[in-house]
Amino acid sequence: MDEKQRRHMIHEVVKETDTKKRDEKYNQYVKQMTPKHNPWINIAWAFGVGGAICTLGQVLLNWYRGMGADKEDAALYVTITLVFLSALTTGLNLYQKLTKYAGAGSVVPITGFANSVAASAIEYSKEGQVFGIGCKIFTIAGPVILYGILTSWLLGLIYWVFQLLT
Numbered sequence: 001m002d003e004k005q006r007r008h009m010i011h012e013v014v015k016e017t018d019t020k021k022r023d024e025k026y027n028q029y030v031k032q033m034t035p036k037h038n039p040w041i042n043i044a045w046a047f048g049v050g051g052a053i054c055t056l057g058q059v060l061l062n063w064y065r066g067m068g069a070d071k072e073d074a075a076l077y078v079t080i081t082l083v084f085l086s087a088l089t090t091g092l093n094l095y096q097k098l099t100k101y102a103g104a105g106s107v108v109p110i111t112g113f114a115n116s117v118a119a120s121a122i123e124y125s126k127e128g129q130v131f132g133i134g135c136k137i138f139t140i141a142g143p144v145i146l147y148g149i150l151t152s153w154l155l156g157l158i159y160w161v162f163q164l165l166t
Contacts, residue, residue: 006033046105049098053108057082079110086114091122116140 009029016022057078064074089095095115099106106112117137124136138145 042103045101046103048105049102050105050108053082053106053111082110083114086111087118090115090118095119113141113144116144 009025009032013022013025013029016025060078060081061074064077065071069077086095089098095106095111096119099115106115117140120139120141121133121137124132124139126132127136
């Protein structure tokens, strides 16, 4: 549907005085404008992209281990590399295109978190360093940090109580 047809349809909905007919026209408009998605294709994309990101992480881990890093250092290097690649692809506007198809598959925890922080920084950079980036960088990631800390604190408390009782 081109722009002219879409505007005409909206105009038809707005000018209708009978509420029942207006609701029918509006529902028809929404049905035509809503994109159709195949859930099996979405699942396949999410699985494939999420698996590819995890496979990349494993390949990097093996590579860093092969270069002489111990297990903990190699895991740290993988984390740094994945965060860097996520922020880089976000800045190049590639991560958003990937997420369009991959959905939740691209939100593998570390890359999704890095994407949310980098995207906020890019979006609010026009407002300046302090009031833009400084104030808004954790707009999306803030709740993740908050509830992650709260959950880990509660689980630590439960673990501590359990250790006292045993």
